Amino acid sequence: MSHHKIIVIGTGPAGYTAAIYASRANLAPLVFEGAQPGGQLTITTEVENYPGFREGIMGPALMDEMRAQAERFGTVIKAETVLKADLASSPRTITTDQGTYTCDALIIATGASAKWMGIRKDEELSRTGGGVSACATCDGFFFRGKEIAVVGGGDTALEEATFLTKFASKVTLIHRRDRLRASKAMQERAMRNEKIAFKWNAVVEDILTRDHDLPTGGTVAKVATLKLKDTVTGASEDLPVEGLFVAIGHQPNTSLFTGQLPMNEAGYLDVEPGSTRTPVAGVFACGDVQDHQYRQAITAAGSGCMAAIDAERWLSEHG
Numbered sequence: 001m002s003h004h005k006i007i008v009i010g011t012g013p014a015g016y017t018a019a020i021y022a023s024r025a026n027l028a029p030l031v032f033e034g035a036q037p038g039g040q041l042t043i044t045t046e047v048e049n050y051p052g053f054r055e056g057i058m059g060p061a062l063m064d065e066m067r068a069q070a071e072r073f074g075t076v077i078k079a080e081t082v083l084k085a086d087l088a089s090s091p092r093t094i095t096t097d098q099g100t101y102t103c104d105a106l107i108i109a110t111g112a113s114a115k116w117m118g119i120r121k122d123e124e125l126s127r128t129g130g131g132v133s134a135c136a137t138c139d140g141f142f143f144r145g146k147e148i149a150v151v152g153g154g155d156t157a158l159e160e161a162t163f164l165t166k167f168a169s170k171v172t173l174i175h176r177r178d179r180l181r182a183s184k185a186m187q188e189r190a191m192r193n194e195k196i197a198f199k200w201n202a203v204v205e206d207i208l209t210r211d212h213d214l215p216t217g218g219t220v221a222k223v224a225t226l227k228l229k230d231t232v233t234g235a236s237e238d239l240p241v242e243g244l245f246v247a248i249g250h251q252p253n254t255s256l257f258t259g260q261l262p263m264n265e266a267g268y269l270d271v272e273p274g275s276t277r278t279p280v281a282g283v284f285a286c287g288d289v290q291d292h293q294y295r296q297a298i299t300a301a302g303s304g305c306m307a308a309i310d311a312e313r314w315l316s317e318h319g
């Protein structure tokens with residue numbers, strides 16, 4: 001069993017940024033990368049909104065850069081998944097699929113995963129730039145002048161649909177019931193928006209694609225038609241669209257901390273406002289695992305920086 005001043009769980013933008021700051025503060029962080037080395041951006045193509053890359057950058061390339069930057073300052077990254085975190089023990093004990101480690105300060109950067117519909121191709125098309133997305137802020141810009149659809153019935157779905165009308169010529173909101181879960185104010189705003197149409201009692205059964213030529217050669221399959229099924233009558237219908245936004249929620253990766261750290265009803269970790277401190281001394285949380293609002297690479301990286309600074313200050317007082 002080895003002891004470390006700081007352990008970071010996760011290698012998305014939050015974990016890598018925490019590692020860059022902690023290693024430059026001479027804290028020699030140990031980082032566990034888990035099942036998705038590089039985090040969520042490794043399953044996307046072009047990232048156009050991360051500052052510093054005027055032409056955009058591919059998600060996996062951006063994460064490779066962050067990893068190399070963390071390693072340059074001495075961060076040790078292990079290809080291990082944390083199976084247990086004992087936050088009551090002193091020092092804190094972390095058990096992975098390959099060993100047991102202890103630390104003075106722990107930074108949790110385990111992220112969140114978008115929920116997909118579980119039908120043929122939705123997640124796959126989101127990885128290949130095929131016109132399916134779970135993030136309007138990230139990808140709305142690619143759908144200027146196009147007809148698109150949003151699936152969902154909560155606040156997020158209506159917020160995404162309303163935001164997307166800035167770009168799309170028409171947004172069809174597909175909801176499995178005949179009434180929305182979203183707040184009254186959000187519903188009224190969406191209903192007033194002439195670009196939003198509603199498809200009630202409907203689910204997406206299949207996504208049909210069409211091949212598009214790429215400027216670099218080759219082709220990419222992109223959304224062309226949604227096969228809808230009426231949840232009441234069972235009737236089928238085709239909806240021609242060029243994009244599909246899935247807004248049925250996110251799953252924060254917090255099961256390791258159930259019963260040990262406070263979470264909101266959706267499972268996101270609670271941190272002290274304006275900081276990354278959890279109620280457990282020396283335990284900090286950053287990135288999407290504690291952020292159900294912004295969920296962006298830059299905000300995750302920003303809070304990773306905060307977590308390293310919070311941890312460094314805590315260690316200098318308690319370490």
Ligand code: FAD
Pocket residue numbers: 009010011012013014015032033034035036037038039040041043044046047048049050080081082083109110111112113114126127134135138139253256286287288289295296297298300
């Ligand atoms: P994540 O990126 O989710 O990383 C979590 C890390 O924790 C992973 O490395 C995982 O392996 C690790 N982990 C989890 N559990 C364990 C465990 N038990 N043990 C060890 N490690 C563990 N944002 C933008 O700003 N611009 C975009 O264009 C953009 N496009 C996106 C496209 C897609 C398809 C998706 C899904 C997201 C996109 N986002 C975009 C959102 C952005 O990717 C996230 O906001 C960001 O990655 C969150 O970073 P994070 O570090 O908090 O967590």
